[in-house]
Amino acid sequence: MINKLLSVHDLWLVLMASLVCANGSWASISLFDRATRTNGTRQAAWQVLTAIAxxxxxxxxxxxxxLAFNPGVPVTFDTDLTMLSLLLAMLGAGLGFVIASMASGPAMPLIGGIGMGLAIAGMHYTGLRAYQVQGTEIWNLPRVMLSVLLAATCSAGALHFAVRSGRTSRLIASLLVGGALIGLHVLSIDALRIVPAAAPGGAMKPGTFQALAVAVTMGAIGVFGTALACNLIDDSTRAESYDKILKMALNDSLTNLPNRASFTQALERALQKAELTGGRLALATIDLDRFKEINDVWGHPAGDDALRLIAERMRACLRPGEFVARVGGDEFAAILHVPDQATLEDFLARIDAALKQPIRVDDRDVATGGSVGVAFYPENAASAQALIHNADLAMYRAKRDPMRRVCFYDREMDEAARLRKRLASDLRTALKQEEFTLHYQVQTAVPTGEICGYEALLRWYHPELGEIAPAEFIALAEENGLIVAIGDWSLRAACAEAATWNPPYKISVNLSPSQFVHPDLPEKIAAILAETGLDPSRLELELTEETIVVDKARALLTVRRIKAMGVTIALDDFGTGYSSLDTLRSFPFDRIKLDRSFVQDLETNPQATAIVRAVLSLGKSLNIPILAEGIETSGQLTILSAEGCDAVQGYFLGRPATPRQIVESGAIIRHAPLPA
Structure with a gap:
């Protein structure tokens, strides 16, 4: 049979047919593999390409x-049947691949393959019917049936392997498709016997067959090349998309610094390296100072600009092997291998310099900074999570201490952190359960010794831990966003209490920075005064200079709106912080409160006396009364009286007391009964 087949075929054209079969089978199976790994519209598109290929x-x-077959008689082609055979090939192959890709069960690839094999056989014999010879065709039906069975069997096997993953499976599937095509042709030609006609008619010239074969082969190669190019383009696009998605997944979109996920990976790698080499690793967590004020005063776009600028400054100061990431809203983290102390100090100095540079916001230079906590591996922690936790503890300690920009972890922080965490949780309960109370400290006019008012001071008596110092829980309330609610409660409670007093002494209440920056503060104060019935002239609100220095223009507008109601404004803690003369000149303060730190040294330190004298003279020149805080001895009071101080308060004159104690002392008479 082989000799017979070789004798009736053009071997060059057979080689061309084999090349088309091999390349096309591989291209088709590759495209189908791509289709099985996608879904939706993309899968449909790949199925169409698979069917075409x-x-x-x-x-x-x-x-x-x-065309390679030479029957020995003249031959012509029926164009309609030839085109029909092409349509059968594409529809049959496409339908077979679609059925095979259905996830209904393992039998679907076999069903789809059998259908495709039958379609291939139908195409083949339709094509042979279009191949019209001048003679009589005699067919061996058993061999024809064998060829159809071979096509169906090989196609079923091909799709059985095609739906499996792996290069080997795709190769086997491609070989089976080729086997179906070659076997079908060989068996069908072997099953055909042609009896020449008595009188040959016109036929196609032999050279035309070669030209058609070359044209068809080139067309097929063009189709395969297009399909494979689509495959390569999709691979390239997917790779680019993957790289882009990976970058988005590992980088912060706002600052373009590595994000928390990238930081976690980098820290794990750094810990593994330190463990292998026996090296020392430093983790620094960084929290920006006063970033919330930028957001509250100028809005979130300004805050975003600030974050981008700070991130760029930190990125610019890095050296090879150093890593900085943005891990939260205004939180950053840095990883550094520490061969010696000088390397660490240099790195922290560069980060601190990047944080301290002013930020230009709305034509103003805003002073910023950051609190940095540092923990070391292996001495402070043995795991990534513990290292992060300990660095955070150190950072929070640095944040609570304005004099320390960088704080290093020590074991005592753990117990303090647990207590703070518990108190932070208990603060919410305290607000709901009304565990807060107000005590009132008397303020006395120096020239006459008469009471001129009281300052409301917040107190918290914890059910289990007893009295908690205001310096401790107020800082916690600020960190946890509770200070506004607590401040509002204090203002309302103080006004309600003072409204019941006779004589109608003035009541002083502190405003936190977070309260002051709220745009509805004047309306809130007006509502509380209306609710409690307190005369606005009896309310004095105390502000620190730190509260108003962030945005002086906006702060001045707020102060003027409050004063327009008749409420007075006092500058608290003067002598600490900024103590800017420009602030005194620009703001219409009704009183200046001199910080206790200057009063404490009056009797022993001539410089403290000189400073107090200067402040009192400044107040007189500006026509602003001065109240000195922290009077604890008669000597301090005598000096202040001699220097012309207007008013004083402190333990020497009276400790903070409850309303009941004040009433019992006879200092006031209450219109309403005291609560039980």
Whole structure:
């Protein structure tokens, strides 16, 4: 049979048909593999490409192989049947691949393969019917049936392997598709016997067959090349998309610094390296100072600009091997291998310099900074999570201490952190359960010794831990966003209490920075005064200079709106912080409160006396009364009286007391009964 087949075929055209079959089979299976790994519209598109490639492979292999066949008699082609065979090839192959890709069960690839094999056989014999010879065709039906069975069997096997993953499975599937096509052609030609006609008619010239075969082969190669190019383009696009998605997943979109996920990976790698080399690793967590004020005063776009600028400054100061990431809203983290102390100090100095540079916001230079906590591996922690936790503890300690920009972890922080965490949780309960109370400290006019008012001071008596110092729980309330609610409660409670007093002494209440920056503060104060019935002239609100220095223009507008109601404003803690003369000149303060730190040294330190004298003279020149805080001895009071101080308060004159104690002392008479 082989000798017979070789004798009736053009071997060059057979080689061309084989090339078309091999390349087309591989291209079709590769495209189908891509289709099975996608879904939706993309899967449908790949299925169409698979059908085109497979149909082209089947038809072109068949057509070139037929052109290679020399029956020994004149031959012509029926154009309609030839085109019909191409349509059958594409539809049959496409339908087979679609059925095979259905996830209904393992039998679907076999069903789809059998259908595709029958379609290939139908295409083949339709094509042979279009191949019209001048003679009588005699068919061996058993061999024809065998060829159809072979096509169906090989196609079923091909799709069985095609739905599996792996290069080997795709190769086996491609070989089976080729086997179906070659076996079908060989068996069908062997099953055909042609009896020449008595009088030959017109036929196609032999050179035309070669030209058609070359044209069909080139067309097939063009189709395969297009399909494979689509595959390569999709691979490239997917790779680019993957790289882009990976970058988005590992980088912060706002600052373009590595994000928390990238930081976690970098820290794990750094710990592994330190463990292998026996090196020392430093983790620094960084929290920006006063960033919330930028957001509250100028809005979130300004805050975003600030974050981008700070991130760029930190990125610019890095050296090879150093790593900085943004891990939260205004939180950053840095990783550094520490061969010696000088390396660590240099790194922290560069980060601190980047944080301290002013930020230009709305034509103003805003002073910023950051609190930095540092923990070391292996001495402070043995795992990434513990290292992060300990660095955070150190950072929070640095944040609570304005004099320390960088704080290093020590074991005592753990117990303090647990207590703070518990108190932070208990603060919410205290607000709901009304565990807060107000005590009132008397303020006395120096010239006459008469009471001129009281300052409301917040107290918290914890049910289990007893009295908690205001310096401790107020800082916690600020950190946890509770200070505004607590401040509002204090203002309302103080006004309600003072409204019941006779004589109608003035009541002083502190405003926190977070309260003051709220745009509805004047309306809130007006509502509380209306609710409690307190005369606005009896309310004095105390502000620190730190509260108003962030945005002086906006703060001045707020102060003027409050004063327009008749409420007075006092500058608290003067002598600490900024103590700017420009602030005194620009703001219409009704009183200046001299910080206790200057009063404490009056009797022993001539410089403290000189400073107090200067402040009192400044107040007189500006026509602003001065109240000195922290009077604890008669000597301090005598000096202040001699220097012309207007008013004083402190333990020497009276400790903070409850309303009941004040009433019992006879200092006031209450219109309403005291609560039980």
């Amino acid at each position: 497979a149909g082209t492979t089947v038809w072109c292999t068949h057509f070139v192989a037929i």
